[in-house]
Amino acid sequence: MDLTPYVDNLRHELAVAANAGGDDARALAERLTAPLESAARLTLLNALSAAMGEVTRELAPGSVDVRLRGLDPEFVVTAPPAAEPFREVREPLAAPAAPAPPPADADDGAMARINFRLPAHLKARAEDAAAAEGLSVNAWLVRAVSTALDGGERATPPGHGKEPGGRGFTGWVR
Template identity: 50%
Template structure:
């Protein structure tokens, strides 16, 4: 996915909002904000992939970056979607709430496992429990590619 058109669109909006006296300042601001805009978009895409992963559990969607451009990697669940109970496959349905009080040691292990996979505790538990009730393995390789290294311009 090429982010250039989105960054250029934001730049054009910024320049259009500037009057003749502010044009030079707007041009400098547009150049400075381009990198920050790319990083913000990558964060949004990453968060969206995490949200989709919660609904796709035990499958996953990851965002990876190659040559400054993000792309998605979709890992299908081991079991066909029909194997999941009806309530879990309907994302438009209401969200249930459960108070879960594990022993402190288990809680720490859950938090560590979620962190290793780059997920929130809620997302990790939703995926793990969905896999358990569907009878498929819940483990997914850690998301080591979640951090960004290099220059974005």
């Protein structure tokens, strides 16, 4: 990304402001523009780095890094790791538990939104657990709350469980 147009625009705006102050202010602005160029570039680079830090937090586990190449920043985007390829499982594995079905009279399809605050270490553990089960954090939390309220009962999906000689498959299909 070329920062020159932005630094030139700042130089122009400084000159316009100095014109209002007369000849002495204009002369001072001309003397200050060259030393201020490096400070302006550094300030712009700091702003871009902070912005990419926010983008990286939203993209996690992907990231966006700002690297300096010469005088200009360069953005390096790292995509999140690809999903695991399909694999055959020889032994039946404990399948991720599906939420217990809600009572028929309790599910009217309406959704409610809440703000949920928890310590950073618990948030990280919840994110890891959700990722391990291939769920969003929201879906994982909904399932955890449902399981806790239903007394720990978990439904087992059809075709999974303790069937003798059963074979299972796990993975994602695109």
